Amino acid sequence: MKYSYIKPRNKSAITPEIKLMLTFFSITLFMLFSTYAFLLYKDYSFTNELVHITNKKNRLETNIADMKVQILFIKKENVLAQKIQTKNAVLKDSITNLFDLVPERITLSEAKLDEKSLLLKGITPNKDVYNFMLQAPLRSIFHRTYSSFYPAGNGWLSFVSTNYTDDEKTVSQKEIEVEN
C-alpha cells in the first residue's frame, strides 16, 4: 500500500550543509598544513644552509690564515734576499775601491778583508811612495792604521799594513775622552 504519490528520495548522510562545511574546513586545513609543512621545510633548509655556511666560513678562515702566513714568509724571504744582494753589491764596491786605491808603483802580494779590518802585504819602492800614495787614503777610510816595513832584497821594501775600523760607540767614546 502506497502512502505517497511521489517516489521516495534517497536520503544521504552528506547533506549540502555538511558538504559546504567539509569543503570549507578541508580547504582551511589543507592551507594550514601546507603552510606548516612549508615552514618546517624552510626551517630545515635554513638549518642545513647555516651548517654549510659555517663550514665554508671555517674553511675560508683557515685558507686566509694559511695564505697570510705564506705572504708574510715570502715578504721575509724577499727582505732577506734583498739584504744579501745589497751586501754582495757593497762587498763588490769595497773590493773594487780597494784595488783602485793601490797605486801602480806598489805591488800587493796579499789582501785580507774582514768586516772591520784590512790587511795588506806587498812591496813598495820606498816609504814615501807608500806613505803618500797608499797610507794617506787608507787613513781617511780606517780609524786605526799600522804599518811595518822590512827590506825586500831588491832594494824595495816589503810592507805589512793593518787597518781597523772601530765601532761608532768606541769612536764617540774616544772623542769624549779627548774633549775632556
Place this chain on the structure above:
Amino acid sequence: MKINLSRQYIYLISFSAFLLIFVLLFAFLVLIPEGKEYRKSRVDAKTQIKELHKYQYFNDETEATLKELQKKHRHIIVAFDAIFNPNKFQKQHKNYFSSLEISKLERKTNEKEFAVYEVSAVSKISSPKGFYDFLDAINKSDWIIGIDFPIDFVRDSELIKSTFTMNVYCNAKDENSTKKVEK
C-alpha cells in the same frame, strides 16, 4: 520562541565548532610561533650569507695578493727552496775563475725559518774583474748566496788565489736538503 534543531544540525554545529577551535589553536599555537622562527632563521641566514660573501671577497683578495707576490718574487722563492748543489754551482760559475774548489756544506745557524749553510771556496783568478763578475752573477744564481768575510787574496805567481766563505740560505723546513747534498 522555541528553536527546534534537528539532531543532524546539532552534530553539524558541534563538528564545525570543534574544527574551528582546532584551526584556531593550530594557527596560534603552532603556525604563528613556527612563522616567527622562520622569519628569524631567514634573517640569520641572510646575515650569514652576507658574512660569507665578505669572507669570500677577503679570501679572493688575499689569494690575488699571494699570487702576485709569488709571481713577482718567483726567483727568490725558488732559490730559497732549491737544494744547493756544489757541482752545479761550480759548473755555473767556473767561467769567472781559472779554478774553483768548493768545500762540503756545513750548517751554520739553526734559525726558526731560514737555515744557513757555510761553504768555503778557494779559487784562482787572473784579474780582480773575474771576482767582480762573480759577485754580480751570484745575485742571479739559483740559490740565495751571500759572500762573507774574511776574503783573502794572495798572489800566486801570475794568478790571484782567493779564499772566501759563502753563506747559502734556504728554508729551514727543507731539512732533507743538506742530507742530500752531503751525500
